[in-house]
Amino acid sequence: MATFSSANPWIAILKGLWVSIRHFFGNLGLFLRGRQDFAIHFPEQRLVQPPALRGMPVLAQMADGKERCVACGLCEWACPTSCITIYPAETADEVERYPEIFDIDMSRCMFCGLCEEACPEEAIIMSRQIEIASYSRRGSLWHKADLLVPVNQLKTRTDYLRRNYER
Amino acid sequence: MSAEKPEEKAPAAPELSPLLEKVLARLGDRVLAHRTARGDDRIHVARERILEVVRILRDDPELNFDLLLDVTAIDYFGQPDDFETKLQVWDRNRATMRRLPQRRHELALPPRGSEPRFAVVYHLTSTRLAHRLRIKCRVPEDDPKLASVTPVWPAANWLERETWDLYGIVFDGHPDLRRIYLYEEFVGHPLRKDYAKHGEQPIQEYVGPGAKEPRRPH
Amino acid sequence: MLDPERKNPAVPIEGNPAAALEELHTPPMRLQFGPSHPATHGTVKITLDLEGEQVVWSDVEVGYLHRGFEKECETGYYYQNIPYTDRLNYSSPILNNTGYCMAVEKLFGIATPERCNYIRVIGCELSRMADHMLCIGASAMELAAFTPMLYLIEGRELILDMVDSLCGARVTTNFVRIGGVSADMPANFADFARPRLDRALKLFEDADKLLTENPVFRQRMEGTGYLSREDLVAWGVTGPMLRAGGEPYDVRKVHPYLVYGELDFDVPVGEHSDNFDRYLVRLEEFRQSRRLILQCLEGIPDGPVDADDPRVRWPGKGRVFNRMEELIDQFKLVTEGGMPPAGEVYHAVEAANGELGFYIVSDGTGKPWKCRCRAPSFSNMSPLSKMITGGQLADVVPTFGMINMIGGECDR
Numbered sequence: 001m002a003t004f005s006s007a008n009p010w011i012a013i014l015k016g017l018w019v020s021i022r023h024f025f026g027n028l029g030l031f032l033r034g035r036q037d038f039a040i041h042f043p044e045q046r047l048v049q050p051p052a053l054r055g056m057p058v059l060a061q062m063a064d065g066k067e068r069c070v071a072c073g074l075c076e077w078a079c080p081t082s083c084i085t086i087y088p089a090e091t092a093d094e095v096e097r098y099p100e101i102f103d104i105d106m107s108r109c110m111f112c113g114l115c116e117e118a119c120p121e122e123a124i125i126m127s128r129q130i131e132i133a134s135y136s137r138r139g140s141l142w143h144k145a146d147l148l149v150p151v152n153q154l155k156t157r158t159d160y161l162r163r164n165y166e167r
Numbered sequence: 168m169s170a171e172k173p174e175e176k177a178p179a180a181p182e183l184s185p186l187l188e189k190v191l192a193r194l195g196d197r198v199l200a201h202r203t204a205r206g207d208d209r210i211h212v213a214r215e216r217i218l219e220v221v222r223i224l225r226d227d228p229e230l231n232f233d234l235l236l237d238v239t240a241i242d243y244f245g246q247p248d249d250f251e252t253k254l255q256v257w258d259r260n261r262a263t264m265r266r267l268p269q270r271r272h273e274l275a276l277p278p279r280g281s282e283p284r285f286a287v288v289y290h291l292t293s294t295r296l297a298h299r300l301r302i303k304c305r306v307p308e309d310d311p312k313l314a315s316v317t318p319v320w321p322a323a324n325w326l327e328r329e330t331w332d333l334y335g336i337v338f339d340g341h342p343d344l345r346r347i348y349l350y351e352e353f354v355g356h357p358l359r360k361d362y363a364k365h366g367e368q369p370i371q372e373y374v375g376p377g378a379k380e381p382r383r384p385h
Numbered sequence: 386m387l388d389p390e391r392k393n394p395a396v397p398i399e400g401n402p403a404a405a406l407e408e409l410h411t412p413p414m415r416l417q418f419g420p421s422h423p424a425t426h427g428t429v430k431i432t433l434d435l436e437g438e439q440v441v442w443s444d445v446e447v448g449y450l451h452r453g454f455e456k457e458c459e460t461g462y463y464y465q466n467i468p469y470t471d472r473l474n475y476s477s478p479i480l481n482n483t484g485y486c487m488a489v490e491k492l493f494g495i496a497t498p499e500r501c502n503y504i505r506v507i508g509c510e511l512s513r514m515a516d517h518m519l520c521i522g523a524s525a526m527e528l529a530a531f532t533p534m535l536y537l538i539e540g541r542e543l544i545l546d547m548v549d550s551l552c553g554a555r556v557t558t559n560f561v562r563i564g565g566v567s568a569d570m571p572a573n574f575a576d577f578a579r580p581r582l583d584r585a586l587k588l589f590e591d592a593d594k595l596l597t598e599n600p601v602f603r604q605r606m607e608g609t610g611y612l613s614r615e616d617l618v619a620w621g622v623t624g625p626m627l628r629a630g631g632e633p634y635d636v637r638k639v640h641p642y643l644v645y646g647e648l649d650f651d652v653p654v655g656e657h658s659d660n661f662d663r664y665l666v667r668l669e670e671f672r673q674s675r676r677l678i679l680q681c682l683e684g685i686p687d688g689p690v691d692a693d694d695p696r697v698r699w700p701g702k703g704r705v706f707n708r709m710e711e712l713i714d715q716f717k718l719v720t721e722g723g724m725p726p727a728g729e730v731y732h733a734v735e736a737a738n739g740e741l742g743f744y745i746v747s748d749g750t751g752k753p754w755k756c757r758c759r760a761p762s763f764s765n766m767s768p769l770s771k772m773i774t775g776g777q778l779a780d781v782v783p784t785f786g787m788i789n790m791i792g793g794e795c796d797r
Contacts, residue, residue, distance in 0.1 A: 016594060019594050052553035053549070074720070077719050077720050112467075117699060120715055165706075
């Protein structure tokens with residue numbers, strides 16, 4: 001175990017003071033040299049997040065404005081909190097099925113990312129969106145129209161995911 | 168599902184693990200059944216003899232189980248240990264069991280078996296010899312009682328309170344058996360399989376010290 | 386409800402307080418310490434009977450964060466319970482993920498690849514570092530030493546940055562999967578991690594300099610919360626608390642799992658079994674964790690991170706998109722879960738506070754029949770009443786702080 005200097009306790013206190021003073025002048029020097037990142041002023045400045053960030057789940061929207069989802073319901077099954085509700089319907093398109101209703105209850109979602117892992121179509125993706133506050137409980141129920149995000153805006157996450165696709 | 172007795176299930180034991188050899192030599196016929204599966208050793212003990220068995224296990228210098236890791240219970244619903252169901256891919260029972268829950272978070276329960284319903288499980292380890300042992304005692308539903316091991320390890324104090332709270336198993340001789348997680352007025356024991364996950368509890372009036380006088384009508 | 390006449394028979398009272406009360410003709414003062422007290426980091430109610438400053442009787446009540454973890458696990462598939470384990474010890478979530486997933490792997494009989502084991506060790510040790518920093522910082526703050534808290538939280542942020550780049554979340558990690566990890570390490574992780582580890586160590590050393598020799602801190606910590614080595618073992622205490630009592634019981638050494646058997650690290654052991662030794666053991670464990678991470682970053686091999694076992698591990702997405710068999714496999718695994726053979730396992734890992742064990746009983750379906758978590762905080766909390774009875778009221782705070790009770794884990 002560590003050994004202690006059983007010397008005068010005042011010396012120990014002065015040592016501690018020296019640590020605090022060093023930190024104070026170190027930070028002051030950084031401040032005077034113009035380093036402004038001690039605090040991040042949130043709405044104006046954003047934290048730099050790593051590419052692995054799991055934000056809220058969104059639906060990928062293709063170039064023709066439709067969702068990529070085929071309403072297979074795997075994300076609904078995989079979700080531990082049952083926060084996803086899907087009502088499938090049929091369409092004359094090539095994919096034949098689409099979600100008529102796709103709701104995510106954001107007050108229950110815990111951002112675990114299992115829906116994204118389960119999805120066989122790369123249709124539900126954890127975006128980098130982390131601001132999900134709303135003024136009412138009804139507002140935390142996100143419908144399909146709110147959840148659709150163009151695919152090219154999700155590029156950071158899809159690139160990150162595709163790294164692990166051929167495992 | 169066949170209701171096998173634990174005695175019958177004890178394999179012909181081609182090889183005993185070194186720990187079980189020592190345990191069996193020391194405990195003799197107090198052990199009803201034993202099994203080594205997936206690297207874990209376990210013995211079955213009649214519930215009347217649990218205190219006697221754990222005293223031997225703790226005090227014997229070759230066994231020296233001085234650290235009680237865990238006390239918990241399992242609601243087997245009368246099924247035998249290890250659920251010897253011999254599942255196959257197209258088993259009809261399994262197929263229906265899987266379809267039964269309409270909502271995914273509901274639980275499909277097997278039929279009640281003939282064995283005692285609960286099993287109380289003790290996990291022991293030795294700080295000096297570094298081996299682990301699991302003891303199981305079957306406890307029936309109509310008389311869920313067992314001797315407390317608190318005199319042997321005080322660590323069992325809270326763990327047994329928790330088991331009483333969540334499973335309703337009474338530990339005789341426990342110095343302070345009351346609920347630990349839930350409040351005293353809670354109805355039922357929530358980890359029993361027949362307690363509905365979304366069940367609701369009646370609202371209780373607070374009557375303890377500091378309770379307000381009932382408000383008089385105007 | 387507490388009966389005012391009730392005495393806790395498990396806690397014998399030193400001396401004869403009843404006779405002392407007769408002389409003084411004053412009833413002891415009953416103090417409710419908690420459930421939400423500013424000097425405790427955790428939701429626990431301690432009922433104290435005070436004779437002056439001395440605690441003559443105490444009763445500890447936990448359960449304010451009980452949310453039915455085990456009941457919840459019984460109705461979810463094996464893979465769905467991994468996010469719930471994040472919420473057990475929320476200051477070191479990857480350790481809980483690892484413990485749960487390794488128990489399920491033991492049930493299936495799966496061995497994970499070497500690279501996966503190294504990544505898990507890195508995640509585990511990062512979590513342990515974060516947990517010890519939070520424990521020491523919060524305990525020091527409760528003893529009115531606010532500055533070390535700031536340094537340690539800054540260092541913890543650096544560690545959480547690394548956890549963030551590993552798995553995309555700082556606290557709710559959901560990192561480890563049954564038979565693998567959710568994603569491989571980022572390519573430049575070693576270069577990302579080393580300066581941050583150095584900076585975190587520097588901040589940690591500063592907090593160490595502020596605290597360890599400080600006479601006020603030492604007077605509050607030394608000799609308080611004493612429990613003899615035999616009592617610690619008998620009360621089922623594990624982790625830094627047990628090691629501070631002189632018992633070198635560490636699951637990483639006693640039952641080596643992952644790659645701990647190949648790595649070089651020491652297990653610090655205390656002598657006096659008081660709060661100060663618990664603090665010192667945590668200090669040293671932090672440095673050992675950093676050593677382990679540096680060794681892992683050096684020695685991590687290339688290769689796959691997932692066990693090639695189609696019973697549990699979901700197939701790679703590249704194959705799910707393009708091939709029928711893997712697509713069917715994905716559907717089966719998601720809607721039915723991996724189905725282990727019937728049986729039961731107990732697997733323990735060394736969490737930040739002690740032995741974290743998972744006891745899983747399987748009935749052969751995709752959902753566990755029982756999933757029991759042997760929480761170290763719960764067992765470590767049980768002798769608290771014994772440790773504080775007979776001491777001063779002011780000793781309750783450092784004792785409770787050094788137990789490092791985490792509500793999510795203790796109450797489950």
